[in-house]
Structure formats: C-alpha cells, structure tokens
Amino acid sequence: MLSTEQPRWSFARRRPAGVVSVISPFNFPLILSIRSVAPALALGNAVLLKPDPRTSVSGGVVITRIFEEAGLPAGVLHLLPGGGEVGKALTEAPEVRIISFTGSTAAGRLVGETAGRLLKRAHLELGGNNALVILPGADLDKAASAGAFGSFLHQGQVCMTTGRHLVHESLKEEYIAKLSQKAKHLPVGNPAEDGIAIGPIIDAKQRDRIHSIVQDSTAQGGTVEAGGEFTDLFYSPTVISGISIDNPAWAEEIFGPVAPVISFSTIEEAVEIINGSEYGLSVGVLGDVGLAMKIADQVDSGKVHINEQTVGDEANAPFGGVGDSGTGSRVGGASANIESFTETQWLTVRSEIAPYPF
Structure with a gap:
C-alpha cells in the first residue's frame, strides 16, 4: 500500500x-x-x-x-x-x-x-579475480588451509576462486611455504575415487590456457613453488611467487588451480592492490576483525568474507559482483x-x- x-x-x-x-x-x-x-x-x-x-x-x-x-x-x-x-x-x-x-x-x-x-x-x-588477504598476526596454518581451499577447490573452476593471495610482508615466506606444502600433498585424480581432492579441468582448451598463463608468469620473473605441471586434463595445484601486480598470473582470471602470492606492507596498500583489479566479486580477509573491517569498508566487491576464504554462497543470500564481475x-x-x-x-x-x- x-x-x-x-x-x-x-x-x-x-x-x-x-x-x-x-x-x-x-x-x-x-x-x-x-x-x-x-x-x-x-x-x-x-x-x-x-x-x-x-x-x-x-x-x-x-x-x-x-x-x-x-x-x-x-x-x-x-x-x-x-x-x-x-x-x-x-x-x-x-x-x-x-x-x-x-x-x-x-x-x-x-x-x-x-x-x-x-x-x-x-x-x-x-568472472572474478578474487583476493584473499592474510593480515599480520594471522594463524598461518589456518590461513594456508583456507588459501588452499579457496584456490584449489573444484580445480579453481569457480568464479569465486581465490585468484590472488595478498600476504602481509612479515608472513610472506612462511605462508608461501605452508601453502606450497598443501599444494604438493593434495591428491590429484578421478574424483569418484576415495581420497581424491583435485579432479580434471573441463577440457584441453582450458587446461592449455591455464598452462600458458603459468608459463607466461615464469617468463616474466615468477617462481613456481609447487605444481606447474599436468597429465592429461589433470593440472597440479600450483603456487607462484616473485611476481608483480602486472604479471599475467596476478592480473588475469585463470580459472584453474593456481595460487599467485604477493605481499603488502600497509592496509592502505592492500586496499589499493585489491581495487586494482577490474573484477569485484569476492574478497576474503583473514586475521584481526577490526583491521578486516577497515578493508571491507574500502574494497569494491560484491561480497566480503572475514576469516573465511573467497568461495561462499548461500541460496538465501544475495549474490553478485561489480565491475567486470x-x-x-x-x-x-x-x-x-x-x-x-x-x-x-x-x-x-x-x-x-x-x-x-x-
């Protein structure tokens, strides 16, 4: 009325x-x-x-x-x-x-x-090129587990996949080591079998695109800490370090099990890096809730998850993104x-x- x-x-x-x-x-x-x-x-x-x-x-x-x-x-x-x-x-x-x-x-x-x-x-x-932020003081064992889930679930073939790992500079090396260990020990194979975590890419065209981005990334100075290889349609969970924000692995939506990692020093820098992407679908922030809220208030994203990774959906919750998302x-x-x-x-x-x- x-x-x-x-x-x-x-x-x-x-x-x-x-x-x-x-x-x-x-x-x-x-x-x-x-x-x-x-x-x-x-x-x-x-x-x-x-x-x-x-x-x-x-x-x-x-x-x-x-x-x-x-x-x-x-x-x-x-x-x-x-x-x-x-x-x-x-x-x-x-x-x-x-x-x-x-x-x-x-x-x-x-x-x-x-x-x-x-x-x-x-x-x-x-699409999305979603950022997961690891704040200073975050529990790195839990953060690495969240980061692996966000990047490798469903072989990274999710619009909400964690495509960018943004780690405070004080935690960068330890986080990369822990995330790489996760990647190296995730079983790859037929998902119908017990114990398999990583299944196939949808087809050879998509697999080859993933591998091309990984190769371009290393050609531009990136280091493959884990993975970077495939057998048939099975692409190994991959972690890449030593890159800048204009590296293909950071700038593009890969739609595969690839986790690029860079570091930040201040909250302001983290927000600037997050908003530097043309996509704006999902952001995850791990660590202190007060600092995380400062980021949530400033990022251009349809969804923000504090102390969760970027992949999250509920039928009763409005879902959508901004920008190229x-x-x-x-x-x-x-x-x-x-x-x-x-x-x-x-x-x-x-x-x-x-x-x-x-």
Whole structure:
C-alpha cells in the first residue's frame, strides 16, 4: 500500500515479467541453472534454459525432468541446448523480457550489449579475480588451509576462486611455504575415487590456457613453488611467487588451480592492490576483525568474507559482483529474486469514476 493524497487506494505490486532466458555455465551446472530457473518459475514466468553444451545433462536435462515429474505444466520450461548461436537467439527473442546470464565476462558483455539495445533487463554474473588477504598476526596454518581451499577447490573452476593471495610482508615466506606444502600433498585424480581432492579441468582448451598463463608468469620473473605441471586434463595445484601486480598470473582470471602470492606492507596498500583489479566479486580477509573491517569498508566487491576464504554462497543470500564481475544485480534470497524476475506495476482504485475538469 502506497501513501497518497487522493481519495483512492494506491498499490505497488509485482507481476511476472513474462519469459526469462537462463544461460548457465559448465562449472556448477546444476546450481547455476536452478538458482535462476526455480525463482523465475515460482514468480510466474516461463523459462527458456540454455546450459553450456558441455554440461547439458547436469545443467539442463536433469532440471527439466525434475520439474516435469513435479507436475509443472507443459510449455512453461523449455530446454534449448546449444552454443553461442542459441544464446544469441535467446537474448534477441522478442518474447524474452529478462536474461539471467552466468559465464565469462567476454560473453557477458555481448549479452549485455544486445539486451541494452533491445531495452531488456540482463542480470550478468561474470568472472572474478578474487583476493584473499592474510593480515599480520594471522594463524598461518589456518590461513594456508583456507588459501588452499579457496584456490584449489573444484580445480579453481569457480568464479569465486581465490585468484590472488595478498600476504602481509612479515608472513610472506612462511605462508608461501605452508601453502606450497598443501599444494604438493593434495591428491590429484578421478574424483569418484576415495581420497581424491583435485579432479580434471573441463577440457584441453582450458587446461592449455591455464598452462600458458603459468608459463607466461615464469617468463616474466615468477617462481613456481609447487605444481606447474599436468597429465592429461589433470593440472597440479600450483603456487607462484616473485611476481608483480602486472604479471599475467596476478592480473588475469585463470580459472584453474593456481595460487599467485604477493605481499603488502600497509592496509592502505592492500586496499589499493585489491581495487586494482577490474573484477569485484569476492574478497576474503583473514586475521584481526577490526583491521578486516577497515578493508571491507574500502574494497569494491560484491561480497566480503572475514576469516573465511573467497568461495561462499548461500541460496538465501544475495549474490553478485561489480565491475567486470557483473552488473551488480543479485540472485538469491526472496527480495533479490523478486526484484530480478518481476516487474513493478502501480495500481490505483477508486470506488467510482474520478471527476475531471475537461
């Protein structure tokens, strides 16, 4: 109910947008599809779902079958597998009012450009080059464990992966040694087997890109403290030291199990380095909470986790990034999902026709 000076009822109400296109990536296909599909359907929309062609079953077929078994009416959810040409069609289709895209920044720019030209809403959840800050006095055993989890979970194929380790200068050498020991002892192999921590990269193209960045990093002065090798699609957890902020391993989103490390001396320097990236998805800060809050208040990031690493997501929490990490729109939680997948309509009601001077 809205306040009004007129003798009428005045409401702002939410209505379904109509048709929503959901374009999801390969790395967490089930989660990153369902997080948009389910709320869009629940809010009364029809959905066109295009998963990555490499994960069309786990990111598409499984979801459509579940909804079919649950009794969703025919025609409300459509699965349209395919590559970029299908994504382009789902963005340009005149019936589509909202596009929910999760994927690379390069592809997201194309979706956003098309949506802007056609005056459609596009929710763009893109890449990240996320920083983990280790403050002076931090427990290094716990910090190294957090850093290894943040960089090596799912072989680094996570938009929230810890892509930059920023360590206070007093702890740098010890942290590198502990993180490298973690990397060297993580079992690599078939993740269906017991005890395996690191599985395969999605395909050879992505594996070769990871290795190319590692090689470029060493060519520009970086030192591989652990890893830097692969067998088939299995890339060893890798730690790189001795680099500057313009080194490829620090500046680029690698999307692989690679942990570049540099040091800082002051909180102001740490904030400047964090904000030096074009990405702004997630930041983790380990150590004193008071110092960590000073960093949280100054960094450009959609999420900040104090005394946790950078990978964190809950279905009830708004998720999104800024800069090259996305448009700042959010999915997750009731208020964010309602904002994302509905249109607002102003409605007024009088008991009889209003008088007018004409």
